[in-house]
Amino acid sequence: MNVGVAGLGLIGGSLALALRTRHHITGFDIDPKTRDAARAAGIEVVGALEALLPADAVIVATPMEAVVPTLAALAPVAGAALLLDVSSVRAPVERFAASAPAGCRLVGLHPMAGRSGSGFGAASAELLEHRPFLIVPTARSDSAAMALAGALARDAGGEVTVCSAAQHDRIVAVLSGLPLAFASALALAGAGTVDGNLGALSGPGFGDSTRLALTPPGLGSTMLLANAQNVREALERARRVLDEVDRAIAAGDAAALSAILERAAQARRSLS
């Protein structure tokens, strides 16, 4: 198939690199340096968003705040091309789809993958291998569009799961948003206690627990705010557990504390 990729950062770049063995890929990025880097990596790059068309599919992989504007620019001229977007918060795309031009077809394709690097320089096909891809229908999805989205996810090396936009946003709030907030709180509490001299003391446990605090602040802030309601509900649930832990410690109640930790260990095992 002819597949366009709009936005060649970590995720878009990785999708272009992963899909090019089976599809004819054309890429576009608003940043000329990123276009040069993608071209140097052998990706066919065009100089304007609309030049990704005509195509069988165009994947929008811009920063989150640019996803809906980019979809809005493509929708009137997309023709038969299926539009897909990797946005990690579905509600804004769902609202856009509800009033999108007639004939426009749109499906969410969200690879649950990441690393602390960003930009095309950090992109690689391996990033997506065996990662879950959430396929999320919109008001402009039909069964052929869903099938095509699933095929592209598998061709990129992913494992397909279909879920609703509401499910998706609840899941992402707890699997991505909440851990970011917690990692940031831990890192700040740690730096407030352990002075520079002792920085080297932090072990692999603390390092793993705080790695997400390295998320670029603009990206993190957008992800939390775009999904505010779900993130706040997840925070509230997690904070209730911290209350329980604090009460058990204050009471010196080893049995209650062990019981919470045992439930948590079971929960962790059920999620991996």
Add this chain to the structure above:
Amino acid sequence: MNVGVAGLGLIGGSLALALRTRHHITGFDIDPKTRDAARAAGIEVVGALEALLPADAVIVATPMEAVVPTLAALAPVAGAALLLDVSSVRAPVERFAASAPAGCRLVGLHPMAGRSGSGFGAASAELLEHRPFLIVPTARSDSAAMALAGALARDAGGEVTVCSAAQHDRIVAVLSGLPLAFASALALAGAGTVDGNLGALSGPGFGDSTRLALTPPGLGSTMLLANAQNVREALERARRVLDEVDRAIAAGDAAALSAILERAAQARRSLS
């Protein structure tokens, strides 16, 4: 030197394996199966705690609740042997040292190392390589004892840092206790949202953030309770950051939220 190791679990076993290339090691464990496993790995094992003596040094590496009783059993018969213990909370050992028998010499030797496995089967010399070892003086430490503790830490592959018991316990509360509480809260909030079917969706970020929830509950509970005051203070500091995050999300304040995340990213970088 002749070095005894009392308790051949993850840490004691690793110390025995790491030190045996430079020292004559004798090990003891209360569990006959652990003694057999250590013997099978080539460690000289004795059948009673006191049979570790005479020695130049005895390292107590039992579970935390057995550290002070084991030190109390060894102190009257230790003779010239320096006693060391790996307890990850210093306050109880400090209280013991203050009233220990005259002539008894005692230093804390805490390797900041771990993994989710436990017991001798998970022990290895590599676990300790380049890890920070906190050397903590007690009321029964002299300069020769401190020097010997430092030499053993380096011989085990560690990097030596000396700190007071109070500093140690504050640091451990924030680098180990707090991340355990947070990982447990995240795992429980995650399992409460993402049903079994979707368990595979959790990515490397969520996995890393919750790995410490796999800490054996008894060990975790003991570590939190023995260091209750410091852990509760660390929890309180981290929860204030979560309050800030929640307020910024509720207010839709991208600038405030980005500023918190930026400070957190800087804090994380300063600690690794």
